[in-house]
Amino acid sequence: MAQSLSPKRRFMSALFGGRRGDRPPVGNPTSIVTLELMEKAGIFFPQAHLDPKQMAELAAAGHEILGFDAVMPEFSVQQEAAALGCEMDWGSPSMMPDAKTHPFQKVEDLKIPENILEKPSMRVVLEALSILRRQYGEEVAIIGKVMGPWTISYHMAGTENFLLWSAIEPDKVRRFLDALKEVTVLFAKAQFQAGADVVVLADHATGDLVSPKTYQTFLLPIHKEMVQRIEGPLILHICGNCADRLRLFVEAGFDGYHFEWQVDAREAVKVVNREMSLVGNINNPTVLYRGTPEDVHEQVRYSVAAGVDILAPECAVPLQTPLRNLRAIVEAAEEGY
Numbered sequence: 001m002a003q004s005l006s007p008k009r010r011f012m013s014a015l016f017g018g019r020r021g022d023r024p025p026v027g028n029p030t031s032i033v034t035l036e037l038m039e040k041a042g043i044f045f046p047q048a049h050l051d052p053k054q055m056a057e058l059a060a061a062g063h064e065i066l067g068f069d070a071v072m073p074e075f076s077v078q079q080e081a082a083a084l085g086c087e088m089d090w091g092s093p094s095m096m097p098d099a100k101t102h103p104f105q106k107v108e109d110l111k112i113p114e115n116i117l118e119k120p121s122m123r124v125v126l127e128a129l130s131i132l133r134r135q136y137g138e139e140v141a142i143i144g145k146v147m148g149p150w151t152i153s154y155h156m157a158g159t160e161n162f163l164l165w166s167a168i169e170p171d172k173v174r175r176f177l178d179a180l181k182e183v184t185v186l187f188a189k190a191q192f193q194a195g196a197d198v199v200v201l202a203d204h205a206t207g208d209l210v211s212p213k214t215y216q217t218f219l220l221p222i223h224k225e226m227v228q229r230i231e232g233p234l235i236l237h238i239c240g241n242c243a244d245r246l247r248l249f250v251e252a253g254f255d256g257y258h259f260e261w262q263v264d265a266r267e268a269v270k271v272v273n274r275e276m277s278l279v280g281n282i283n284n285p286t287v288l289y290r291g292t293p294e295d296v297h298e299q300v301r302y303s304v305a306a307g308v309d310i311l312a313p314e315c316a317v318p319l320q321t322p323l324r325n326l327r328a329i330v331e332a333a334e335e336g337y
Contacts, residue, residue: 003294007069011141014309015233015256015277024304024311024333026068029143029200029235029258029279031075036323037061038093046090049076049097050120052127059132062142064277066323067330071136072143073128077202077317080147080183081155083114083119086223094319102158107175110156112183125192141299143235144196146187148203148226149180150210150219156180166214173218181222198233200258201226207240215245223252235279239315246271260314261287261299265306267307277309282329289318293328300332 005013005021012018014025038044041061048058059073076097083090086099104110116122125144132142147155153162153176164172188199203223205215227234235256236249243263250272258278260267261283268278281289281303287295300311309335319325 006139007063008136008138008141008197011069011310014066015235015279017274017277022309023335025070025141026330027070027141027143027310028068028072028310029061029145029237029277029312030202031072032062032066032068032313032326033058033075033319034317034321034323034326035093035319036321037065037326038066040323044093044095045075045095046092049090050124052124052131055124055128056131056135059128060064060135063136066326068140070131070143072200072324073132074125074145077147077151077204078155079121079125080152080187082121083116084152084156085184086155088121096316096319099155102156102161104156105161107172107179110176110179112179117186122187122190126190129191129194129196139333141210142195142197144188144191144194144199146184146191146199146201146317148184148201148219149177149222150184151202151204152180153177154204163209166210166218170218176220177222180284181226184224185229188226188232188234192230192232196232197273198235198255199230200237201254202237206237207238207244208241209240212245212248216248220252222249223254229255235277237315243267243271250276256309258312258314265303265308269307278307279310280308281314282311282312284317284321288313288325289321291325293324294333296325296328297332297335300329301335304333 010025030151043054043058048054055073059071078097087101091097115151125241233255236254237258241262259280261281282330
């Protein structure tokens with residue numbers, strides 16, 4: 001009989017391709033918060049984006065109520081944007097935060113505050129991670145999350161502008177990325193110091209908007225550099241069908257890649273050749289949001305049989321996702337190998 005591991009050992013062992021315990025680990029590199037989870041925890045957006053105690057307690061609900069092997073307290077993708085000067089709409093229980101302004105169209109105007117880690121939107125995450133570390137010690141895996149420079153550039157300049165520059169002003173894009181990578185590295189290092197076991201680096205050069213050549217030209221060298229400088233376990237998150245660039249993610253040196261259902265799990269496992277762990281890839285809109293627990297079980301069985309290392313929703317789940325379907329990921333994992 002397989003050895004029973006603690007949630008943290010189950011998760012971290014799978015991330016590093018180690019021993020297989022009693023069941024596959026279930027993690028949450030992106031948000032698993034739903035309206036139903038907020039109601040059960042008694043903590044709601046937008047307060048959970050702004051108050052460290054509420055952020056930590058809502059993150060803990062992913063383990064205490066749903067049974068996930070990890071907790072991840074950063075539910076938004078806007079923490080860095082707020083710290084860098086974007087005007088924010090912090091949302092509501094039924095709406096995620098969004099940046100209302102894109103303040104920088106010139107690299108020369110881009111100013112990174114010397115005390116950026118003390119900005120409220122950054123400090124809240126660091127304090128929440130520290131609370132979770134004190135609460136769980138070595139029992140549960142604690143996941144941090146940072147935005148990569150491509151994502152932050154979207155927030156600073158606007159997505160359409162930045163994508164246009166990548167075609168007609170490549171030097172401008174490189175200068176934005178070079179400046180903003182420093183925010184990513186600084187925040188990631190601070191999250192490890194605050195208590196994170198692993199950090200998700202979300203850089204939304206999505207498969208439907210950015211070609212493999214564009215990724216290789218602009219982001220691959222920067223991702224390689226950040227992996228070396230951050231010096232901690234990193235899981236890359238890029239949305240969309242990125243099947244055509246999986247080897248580039250391996251080359252970048254990430255420990256894991258968080259991927260979507262549209263990337264076939266069997267093909268992904270074959271391509272990465274155990275040189276990088278795979279995290280995912282339970283479909284959000286069709287299975288978790290509109291499907292049934294039976295649908296979830298079916299997808300989990302496919303992913304486990306394919307060799308996916310850590311089971312997880314493919315991206316931040318819709319806020320109206322029923323909890324029964326999130327619980328079903330853990331229940332299906334408990335069916336074993």
